[in-house]
Amino acid sequence: MRAFAYERPDRLADALALLADLGPAARPLAGGTDLIIRIRDGSIRPTTVVDVKRIAELEREIRVEDGWLRIGARSTMTDLERDERIRRDYLALAEAAAFVGSVQIRNRATLAGNICNASPAADTAPALLVYDARVVAVGPSGRRTIPLDAFFVKSGVTTLRPGELVEAIEMPLPAGQRGAVHARRTRRRGHDLASVTLACSIGADGVTRLSYGSVGPRPVLVVDETGVLADPRATDLAKSARLDELFADASPSPTSMRASPEYRRAMLRVLGLRAVASAMERLAS
Ligand SMILES: Cc1cc2nc3c(=O)[nH]c(=O)nc-3n(C[C@H](O)[C@H](O)[C@H](O)COP(=O)(O)OP(=O)(O)OC[C@H]3O[C@@H](n4cnc5c(N)ncnc54)[C@H](O)[C@@H]3O)c2cc1C
Numbered sequence: 001m002r003a004f005a006y007e008r009p010d011r012l013a014d015a016l017a018l019l020a021d022l023g024p025a026a027r028p029l030a031g032g033t034d035l036i037i038r039i040r041d042g043s044i045r046p047t048t049v050v051d052v053k054r055i056a057e058l059e060r061e062i063r064v065e066d067g068w069l070r071i072g073a074r075s076t077m078t079d080l081e082r083d084e085r086i087r088r089d090y091l092a093l094a095e096a097a098a099f100v101g102s103v104q105i106r107n108r109a110t111l112a113g114n115i116c117n118a119s120p121a122a123d124t125a126p127a128l129l130v131y132d133a134r135v136v137a138v139g140p141s142g143r144r145t146i147p148l149d150a151f152f153v154k155s156g157v158t159t160l161r162p163g164e165l166v167e168a169i170e171m172p173l174p175a176g177q178r179g180a181v182h183a184r185r186t187r188r189r190g191h192d193l194a195s196v197t198l199a200c201s202i203g204a205d206g207v208t209r210l211s212y213g214s215v216g217p218r219p220v221l222v223v224d225e226t227g228v229l230a231d232p233r234a235t236d237l238a239k240s241a242r243l244d245e246l247f248a249d250a251s252p253s254p255t256s257m258r259a260s261p262e263y264r265r266a267m268l269r270v271l272g273l274r275a276v277a278s279a280m281e282r283l284a285s
Contacts, residue, residue, distance in 0.1 A: 001040050005048040012057035012138065012165075018050050019163045020140050028052050028165060031076065031108035033101070034117040058112075058167060062086065068170040070136075077106035077114075077124075089174050091282070092127040092199045095182035099123050099194075112166040115151065118158050118218070119193065125152070125219040126199035126211035127182050131171045139164030154217040177204040179283030183271040195259040196267045200275035202283050206230040210243075210272060215250040215264045222246040229276050230283075236273060243272040 009015045019026050027046040029035050030053065038044045052058055052073070059072025062083045069085060080086050080097035087094045100106055100114070100123050114122050115135065125148075133148040140163045148169075151158050160166070180201035184194045197213040206227040213219035228234050228242045247268050252261040259267075 002042070002045055004039070004046050006051065007048060008051040008054055010054050010056070012055050012167075015050055015052060015055055015165065016138070016140060016163065018048070019165070022048050024162065026050055028116075030074065030110040030113040033105055033109045034113060034119075052165065058165065064173065065170075067173050069173060071111055071169045071171075073110065073112040073166050073168055075111055077101075077109050077111070078103075080111060080124075081106065090127070090131055090171060090180070092130060092180040092182040092201065093124060093171075096123045096127040096184075096197075096199065099182065099184055111169055115148070115169065116158060116160065116166055118152055118154075118156050120155050120216060120218055121193040121197060121214040122219065123182070123184065123194060123197050123213075126197055126213050127180075128169065128171070129211035129219060129221040130180065130199045130201040130209040133169055133171045135160075135166055136168040136170060137161075137164045138167045143167070145170075149221055152218040177283060178202060179279040179281065179285075181275050181278040181282065183275045183278075185267045185271060193258070196264055196271055198268065198271045198275055200272070200279045202230050202276070202279040204283065208276065208279070210246060210275070212247065212250065212268055212272075214258075215247075215252045215268055217251070220249060230280065232280065239273060239276060240269060243269055243276075247272065 025047040027049055029049045029051045058074050060074035061072045063070055077097040077100045081094055114124050128148050135146045135151050137144055178201050182199045185196045186194050194214045199211050201209045208224040208229040211221045229239055252264040254261055
């Protein structure tokens with residue numbers, strides 16, 4: 001591993017000043033479960049790592065504020081798994097967080113790091129997308145919010161501007177009844193990323209929101225407003241056909257070592273059907 005300088009500011013202003021001074025040669029570090037691996041394999045070579053774990057303004061807190069559930073940037077997967085409100089109102093996100101790595105990884109890995117790393121296989125991304133999440137970013141020009149769907153560009157690339165940090169991730173409070181679920185296919189749980197990751201949320205109005213990852217350069221959100229997926233009388237054949245339309249833009253990598261494109265497409269449909277059935281059950285219960 002190439003040597004790098006290590007900074008651990010206590011104040012947000014100091015972290016932002018460091019990032020502004022050093023430019024792209026500096027990288028923020030939260031849990032380090034992605035960053036350290038990428039520094040080790042040489043895919044990124046920062047001259048300075050800015051540890052954000054002591055910055056009080058980047059909270060490790062999950063709370064309600066102005067109609068949104070706000071998840072502070074230092075909140076870990078374990079924090080999400082255990083949070084009562086997330087388990088009750090955002091179950092697909094609690095399930096996604098519980099799928100990430102092992103207990104040790106989940107105790108360190110932050111939600112902010114998961115989305116900033118922008119892996120197409122990030123497990124929390126589909127759940128956050130179906131719940132209409134937004135990112136609160138803070139940087140040299142102040143604070144702004146970015147809808148999560150406008151945050152992901154492609155693997156490793158987001159619309160975060162140079163020198164910006166993610167301060168929080170927010171989801172609107174639920175407006176009505178919904179059933180939601182996270183589903184995932186992987187070769188080895190705890191050791192490997194997803195071959196397909198997916199979340200589904202069905203509202204009492206019959207609208208189904210599905211988001212899928214690991215089958216293209218970024219996670220994708222699709223919405224079914226025809227009501228077919230939420231119709232208990234519709235056959236699996238009709239639902240499969242609708243899912244095929246919704247998943248038409250899936251573009252799995254032909255060179256990935258994890259799974260062939262054919263396998264990923266087939267699993268996407270299987271997981272889609274199962275997720276719709278589970279979400280319907282949860283909506284009814
Ligand atoms: C063994 C193992 C298993 C894993 N299994 C899974 C899995 O099953 N599913 C899954 O989705 N992921 C998995 N991961 C990946 C990883 O744990 C997650 O992506 C994690 O959530 C990243 O968070 P972190 O706090 O460790 O981020 P870090 O590694 O510290 O940072 C990741 C990226 O985000 C940036 N960053 C961090 N915080 C901020 C911030 N506040 N503002 C701006 N940029 C920031 C960093 O600069 C870096 O580019 C696994 C990793 C390992 C090592």
